[in-house]
Amino acid sequence: MSVDTLAISTIRLLAVDAVAAANSGHPGAPLGLAPAAHALFKKMAFNPANPDWINRDRFVLSNGHACALLYSMLVLYGYDLTLEDLKHFRQLHSKTPGHPEAHEIPGVEVTTGPLGQGICNGVGLALAQKQFAATYNKPGFPISDSYTYVFLGDGCLMEGVSSEASSLAGHLQLNNLIAFWDDNQISIDGSTKVSFTEDVIARYRAYDWNIIEVIKGDDDIEAISNAIDEAKKCTNKPTLIRLKTIIGYGSLAAGTHSVHGSPLKADDIKQLKEKFGFDPSKSFVIPEEVTALYQEHVKENQSKEAAWNDLFASYKKEFPELGAQLQRRLDGQLPEGWEKALPVYTPQDKAVATRKLSETVLSSLYNVLPELIGGSADLTPSNLTRAAAAVDFQAPSTGLGDYSGRYIRYGVREHGMGAIMNGIAAFGANYKNFGGTFLNFVSYAAGAVRLSALSQLPSIWVATHDSIGLGEDGPTHQPIETLAHFRALPNTAVWRPADGNEVSAAYKQAIESTTTPHIIALTRQNLPQLEGSSIEKASKGGYILCKKSDTPDLTFVSSGSEVSICVDASAKLAEQGIKANVVSIPDFLTFNKQSEDYKLSVLPDGVPIMSVEVMSTFGWSKFSHQQFGINTFGASGKAEDLYKYFGFTPDNIAAKGLDTINFYKGKQVISPIRCAF
Amino acid sequence: MSVDTLAISTIRLLAVDAVAAANSGHPGAPLGLAPAAHALFKKMAFNPANPDWINRDRFVLSNGHACALLYSMLVLYGYDLTLEDLKHFRQLHSKTPGHPEAHEIPGVEVTTGPLGQGICNGVGLALAQKQFAATYNKPGFPISDSYTYVFLGDGCLMEGVSSEASSLAGHLQLNNLIAFWDDNQISIDGSTKVSFTEDVIARYRAYDWNIIEVIKGDDDIEAISNAIDEAKKCTNKPTLIRLKTIIGYGSLAAGTHSVHGSPLKADDIKQLKEKFGFDPSKSFVIPEEVTALYQEHVKENQSKEAAWNDLFASYKKEFPELGAQLQRRLDGQLPEGWEKALPVYTPQDKAVATRKLSETVLSSLYNVLPELIGGSADLTPSNLTRAAAAVDFQAPSTGLGDYSGRYIRYGVREHGMGAIMNGIAAFGANYKNFGGTFLNFVSYAAGAVRLSALSQLPSIWVATHDSIGLGEDGPTHQPIETLAHFRALPNTAVWRPADGNEVSAAYKQAIESTTTPHIIALTRQNLPQLEGSSIEKASKGGYILCKKSDTPDLTFVSSGSEVSICVDASAKLAEQGIKANVVSIPDFLTFNKQSEDYKLSVLPDGVPIMSVEVMSTFGWSKFSHQQFGINTFGASGKAEDLYKYFGFTPDNIAAKGLDTINFYKGKQVISPIRCAF
Known part of the structure; x- marks a missing residue:
């Protein structure tokens, strides 16, 4: 058995073992896609010790449910993810959740699972790389020449979002994007024949993509490798590589939807391990030769990164301004001031x-x-x-x-x-x-x-x-x-x-x-530009914009275009001797993050609060006692007519404010900011 | 000038006049599409006096912003929409809102405007027609043989939602669906060359659609008519008719995006009316010959409907059971019991x-x-x-x-x-x-x-x-x-x-x-199946599921899977002598529609209310004083582990309930149902 075959079997069995240990997950796609993952990762430049290296090739698993495959690759390549993590696949507090989460797992580029998203993220990554390269590359200084690779399944192709991004990728001629379609003809409802019989290849040609087909996608590593080389030769189109695969390759249920989203049965795992030459009594096995193989590739890649670091050092000397700018960006800093x-x-x-x-x-x-x-x-x-x-x-x-x-x-x-x-x-x-x-x-x-x-x-x-x-x-x-x-x-x-x-x-x-x-x-x-607003105050998410009194009769809370109406309503009320402060809450999230003391200073006890926003009142009860909004659909007409019709005028807001004051007269008014826990 | 040409000019100028009167709207597409609308409506079976006739052909304007075109057609054909309505285009309380609204305007089949939706609605209409025909048609009794026609623009084609439905329509072989692509190469950002250069025709072929092209779509009525006839011959595919048109046909700004969404200038309207042989000093003109032409078609169609009524009468005799079922459905009744x-x-x-x-x-x-x-x-x-x-x-x-x-x-x-x-x-x-x-x-x-x-x-x-x-x-x-x-x-x-x-x-x-x-x-x-639930009670949207007291210490309000946890929490509290009722609110909308008295009986004054739902608390403050939920994202793990981790256990809910009781001790507790207005 070649070490490549051994490696592929290892990937397959790690994924199967992870799903079995969790008694939950998707073994089918990893079994079919392991050879492609193996062949692809071998072609990619990346450093598991520095997953953020800017010139790495990026890999996106658009069919995120196949994450046991991705996690297995990351473990095998020595990212900060271990066999122990894999053994806790899909368990609470594990680093191996049910779908890949980029902010949790080093080596996962984007979070996928909701179908269709990953391929679009791939378009974004490729777009950014093109822009980045065009901005910083100089003759003799290929600062950026990385590729973005995507695996996607039939589900991703059915989702309209992928159509949108794929059409744009073709228009933008993003030849740095290479996607692999796992053409296994199975989705959860069974055969794709029941709902997905379009000619995908013709569709992607219509988007102006380069098309390559691999007949034995779950077996023929050489063909997959060649397809990648071929794709890289294309100078003005993204590439779709159609990999014909069998879902659940090797399993007794191969080719059926039953291997898609359920663990393999014990006897199936047993025959699979025997078929692949593994000891069926053992789980989570990584042969030494496989580790060695991948470590060798890591070393090559680390040399590549080191060479890039040298290149960038020279670049900074040669192009001090651009170099400094780029360094600042890589440091995640904004320009001073x-x-x-x-x-x-x-x-x-x-x-x-x-x-x-x-x-x-x-x-x-x-x-x-x-x-x-x-x-x-x-x-x-x-x-x-x-x-x-x-x-x-x-x-x-x-x-x-x-x-x-x-x-x-x-x-x-x-x-x-x-x-x-x-x-x-x-x-x-x-x-x-x-x-x-x-x-x-x-x-x-x-x-x-x-x-x-x-x-x-x-x-x-x-x-x-x-x-x-x-x-x-x-x-x-x-x-x-x-x-x-x-x-x-x-x-x-x-x-x-x-x-x-x-x-x-x-x-x-x-x-x-x-x-x-x-x-x-x-x-x-x-x-209008408001009296009382400032960048600093607004940056708290909510603040008293117009203060009529420390102990007002009413507080209006509002946002956007209704704030100035509330200011006018407050002025109307003042004519009647009624003091209404106006609070602007431009962003709930930021306001919620402020200290309770601050929030209570804005929305104190003892003052009835009425919210005013020209749309659904849903959620405003968290910051107010009484809400004024629109809980129906709008209407077609001139904006001023609509504001009048729906009652968003200073007069009407003032009247509603009075109603609110009267309603709360004699009642204990507790700030909505206060809570039991 | 032929009466057809006169009719088309009338449509164009009505649309232009409506937009001008509103000083708002989209004249470009109506100018380009008027000939297609004229040719198509002539081929369609429908009765303006009975817009709900079940065997009518249906027309969908997927590019809903072109509604001045549709409204003009409806006025010309004598639907319950008048020239006066058209003069109040896009005004508050008019019957001619800025985008077509089906529930407001007789003759509008579906509400469009948000791009991509209409073509998908068309797929749904065609699907329903197929199912309806297959269910009720009998040899010699073609109860249903109607078509669905759709106009759509580049915007609709760019939206992924249309890709999804179009792929499915091809798969389902909906040959009763005939769509016209207004190929005017202009969208709001200017030329479609900036973002939409895919080969649409090849893409629709890939979906297995029948394709017909009309080179002079804004002029050649005969070609459009022939295309419709041709499309109807296709027995197993939906048809896309590509109409090459010039946006804003006839306008000085024809072929540019400036005619898309802004009224034509006065001098442009003047030259347009002159060019079309109309009096430039007059607006909203309908020549008598045009009215006569359309009324003639209406009469033909009314004969068609009358023939269909006869057919249906015979059908009911021949197939009494199916006939009665169909009559019931047409009456909008559900089966007895x-x-x-x-x-x-x-x-x-x-x-x-x-x-x-x-x-x-x-x-x-x-x-x-x-x-x-x-x-x-x-x-x-x-x-x-x-x-x-x-x-x-x-x-x-x-x-x-x-x-x-x-x-x-x-x-x-x-x-x-x-x-x-x-x-x-x-x-x-x-x-x-x-x-x-x-x-x-x-x-x-x-x-x-x-x-x-x-x-x-x-x-x-x-x-x-x-x-x-x-x-x-x-x-x-x-x-x-x-x-x-x-x-x-x-x-x-x-x-x-x-x-x-x-x-x-x-x-x-x-x-x-x-x-x-x-x-x-x-x-x-x-x-679990709950003590205290019933179809009748739940049908009020919210009700007291578990009543421990008429004057409880606390009310839990909850929904779905958390209701039984609240029941258990209430039992735990009862062990400590604390009475907590449990209210189930399975649907906010239905509960909100109940009388205030009823709602207050469920959520009375004087009792602190704590909501329990295993997701965002946003909006629950409308029905509770204190909320317990999840205002972060979830996690991957076994369901029982997650419920425990996020605190959705009877013990923790009981503890939070106690916190709520203690917080409100000595405070005045007003039911959240009460409001000032």
Whole structure:
């Protein structure tokens, strides 16, 4: 038996043993894909001792349920993951969760499992690499020449999000992306014949991908290796390598969906080990020759990294400015004093839509932050996401831009954009990347946003047209539930700034964050610059914007476009001798992180609090006693008509405020900040 | 000038005038697509006086922003929509909102605007028609032979959701679906060259669609008509007709993105009217010949409907049983006593996972409700959505089922499934249709769910694996924010039943609803049958399940799998002489609709309330004073370990209950049901 065959059998059996030990998991895909993993990793440059090396090749397991395969590879290659970890596969507190989690496991590039995401992350990684290389490579100094490799299954191909990103990858000619389709013709419902009979190869050709087919994908290592070499020769297309495989290769149930998501039976494991020449009485076995084989490759790779370090040292001498910039980025630092580029406003400044204020910020930061990259899902003139100085990220041959460009034309592909953004963020090198769409359509990308939050990727959503204030486009476009949705998502900042200073605060936090996605909800309509706002105060997530009294009769809490209405309502109430403070809460997540003392100073006991936001009141009861909002869908009409119709006028808010005061008269008013535990 | 040309100019100018009057809207696509609309409507069977005629052809405007075109057609054909309505285009309270809303406007089949949805709705309509025809057609009695036509633009084609549904439509061989691609090469960011250069035709061929090309799509009516005839000849494929058009045809800005979403300038409108031979000083003009032309077609169509009514009358005599069933469905009635098929449980019945209880309901209803149709996004063995007696909905030639089948293999396409479900629901004939996936992946379909709610389509989501209780698959699969998201969406029932009786209640409401989508969140793990539950009580959305006292020390409010834990916690507290009632709230929407008196009887003043749900606490403050949940992501591990780790044990819940009681001791406790307005 060749050592390659032995290694492949080892991978297969580690995966099978892990699933069996957990009595839970997916043995089928690892059995089919082990040869491809073996052949591919041998071709890849990476260093298990330094998984963050910027010029490593990246591997994405888009069919994340096959993680027993990935974990086995990481163990075999000596990443900070051990056989013990593998023995605790899928157990609480293990380093081997049921799907690969990038922020938990060294060597896992992106978090996968939700189907279709990984291949899109791969597009993002490849896009970032192209941009990075075009920015820093110089003749004789190939600072970046890495590849991104993806395994994906039929499920990933059925998901629309992968169609979006694959179409864009073809358009962008990302030849540094090489994906392997595990064509095993089985999904959970059985044969793919029941629902998935399209011609995948023809579809990917239509996207302008390079296609290579490997007939015996679960056996023929040489063919797989050759396919990778072949793919690398292609200069202007991403490559899809179709690997025909048998799911559960070697198992008694091979080729059926029963090996997809359930552990193999004991007698099946026994015959498998015997067939592969292993002792059926032993589990989690790694033959020494296999360890030696992989360690040899690690050594070669460590030499590669050492050579790269030398190259980078010379680069810094040759190109001191770019070199220093790159070093700063690799250190995860922002440029000294970058935040001075954030605009500051006074109440004398004119009323401007927050989407427009966002444009000012993005333009202002464009030259300050070379790591700032982003685009829009075909709403550039509406989202105002493109800095005047920007160059489009495009294949140079198109004449529409070049690969050093930092403006991405995503097309009408919100979900794909979100997943690509995650890939860009995961590339490293301090990329700060944003995507623009209407707030309502961030929901199309919910699957990707959730993974940003879970895997701690600081993607930024420029989410304009944030309410009924968008007017005539009507209820199909007007968010009602959207803020509640993302406020309920852990580790997600959902900013809804009320004016220019709050917009700057939102971007300050978004850019400084290394672990939290930010959704910045912005208006289409103009808003006044408020008395009492500042970047510093807004950076606490919530603060008293307008203080009428230390012991007011009422507190309005509000966000975004309704804050100025509350200020006006407070003025109306003042005419009647009623003191109403106004609190702006531009971001729940940040406000929640403040000390209880601070939060109680903003929302003290004894004062009834009424929330005002022009959408669902859901969740506002956490910060208020009484809520005013819109718990129906919106309507099509002029923004001012809609605000009037739904009662968002100073007069009506003042009247509702009075109702709230009267309701709580004589009652004990406990701050909603207080809680029993 | 021929009357056809005059009619087309009329359509174009009505659309332009409407947008101009609103000073808002999208004139570009209507100008390009007017000839296609004219040619198509002439081929369609429909009756403006009875827009619900079941055998009408259906038209879907997937590029919903072009609604000025659709509204103009409806006005010209004499639907219940007038020139006056058109003059109030996009104004508050008009019948002509900024995007077409099906529940508001007779003649609009589905609500569109969010791109990609309409074409998928079209797939659903075509699927329903196939199933309907296969169920009721008999030799000599073509009860159903209608077509579904769709207009879609580049934006729809870029959205992944359309890829999902189009792939499935090809697989299902839906030759009753004919789509027109408005190939105008312009989107909001300018030329489609910047982001959308794939070969659409090759892609649709890969999906196994029939392709027809019309070179002068904005001019050549005959070619368009011929294309429709040609498409109808195809017996086993959906058809995509590529219409090459010029956006803003005739305008000075034709062929540029500036005509996409902004009104034409006054001088442009003037030259356009002159060019078309209209008086530039007049607006909203309908020449008599045009009215006459369309009325003639209406008359022909009314004869068609009359003939169909005769046919149906004979059918009822020839096939009394099927005829009566069909009549019942057309009347929107459920079979007498259908709800007796819903299972009822007692505490003596064994503990069962609610997904399994759901399977029992679906199997039980399968033969009782011939209008029940549904499937799963490739999770059949996990969602347990397939009744044992079910036949798959498949093209008969595949040997996998037939078109009368009522089980749909959606593939891993949650968003496409959701949008197709909307199409099935919009078909009429009382279809009750469901789709299964993991609760976490309903989020992939958020765009479609939102449109179910907005356009009042009673789709049903069988959303299993509803919490960390799914165990080892881990945080990528465990919902945290999902219930909050959909609870905040207006007109959306989000059921999380606690036992068998509550599962039956959820289905009772879901099946009886004609205007509200239902998401039914179901467990993977077993739950006991509870003392105190009943279909009747649960049907109120919230009720006292376990009453220890009329004046308890505490109320637990909970849902789903945590209700039984609260019952046990209450028993623990009783041992210490502390009385804690347990309230089950399986659905916020239904509970909110109850009278204030009822709600106060469930959640009275003076009793501290603590919510218990194994996910985000967001929104629970509306029904409780103190919340216990999970405001982080979950973890991978055995379900029992996770429940323990996150503190969802009777002991810990009892302890938290005590904390809550102590915190509120001596404080005034106002029911959260009470509010100022």
